[in-house]
Amino acid sequence: MIRKARIDDVQVLNSLGEKLLANFTKTYNLTNYINDKNYLILVNEDMFINGFLLISENASAYELEAIFVLEEDRQKGIASNLIKYFIDNYYQNHKDIFLEVATNNIKALKLYQKFAFEIVNTRPKYYENIDAYVMKRVEK
Numbered sequence: 122m123i124r125k126a127r128i129d130d131v132q133v134l135n136s137l138g139e140k141l142l143a144n145f146t147k148t149y150n151l152t153n154y155i156n157d158k159n160y161l162i163l164v165n166e167d168m169f170i171n172g173f174l175l176i177s178e179n180a181s182a183y184e185l186e187a188i189f190v191l192e193e194d195r196q197k198g199i200a201s202n203l204i205k206y207f208i209d210n211y212y213q214n215h216k217d218i219f220l221e222v223a224t225n226n227i228k229a230l231k232l233y234q235k236f237a238f239e240i241v242n243t244r245p246k247y248y249e250n251i252d253a254y255v256m257k258r259v260e261k
């Protein structure tokens with residue numbers, strides 16, 4: 122089941138986030154984001170929360186900040202469902218959606234391409250020594 126995150130999910134989300142990024146809690150303040158209308162956190166909860174999607178929004182665009190699924194639950198469509206849920210329920214189609222992804226993160230690249238994201242730019246050494254692609258969703 123996909124739903125919006127609540128304040129009592131923050132601890133679990135931070136521990137998932139730390140698996141994605143060592144400095145996750147320094148980079149993302151989920152406690153503040155829960156009540157901030159410029160952020161959206163969606164969780165996938167089966168027996169417990171096993172995946173999340175974090176999106177920020179400004180006047181003209183969304184930014185897909187982070188998406189994570191627990192390793193043992195990958196390749197079951199959870200990330201796809203989270204993105205689809207966002208597009209179906211929250212996305213206002215006059216706005217662009219951007220994201221950054223490490224050029225060597227093939228799984229994520231494939232996921233984003235499945236949702237019509239295209240590479241629009243490259244940021245050299247964005248993740249320490251690894252370049253990032255900037256991707257933008259191009260509606261077909």
Ligand SMILES: CC(C)(COP(=O)(O)OP(=O)(O)OC[C@H]1O[C@@H](n2cnc3c(N)ncnc32)[C@H](O)[C@@H]1OP(=O)(O)O)[C@@H](O)C(=O)NCCC(=O)NCCS
Nearest residue numbers: 187188189190195196197198199200201228229231232235
């Ligand atoms: C990237 C990630 C979120 C995908 O989650 P997931 O729930 O396994 O993804 P899905 O099952 O919805 O798969 C969606 C698509 O992603 C691609 N994909 C997923 N796993 C893949 C793999 N092991 N190899 C190749 N492509 C893969 C495929 O295109 C797949 O579509 P398909 O099943 O129709 O072929 C997950 O691997 C993850 O959490 N990785 C670590 C965090 C991360 O890198 N996040 C992105 C940067 S913030």
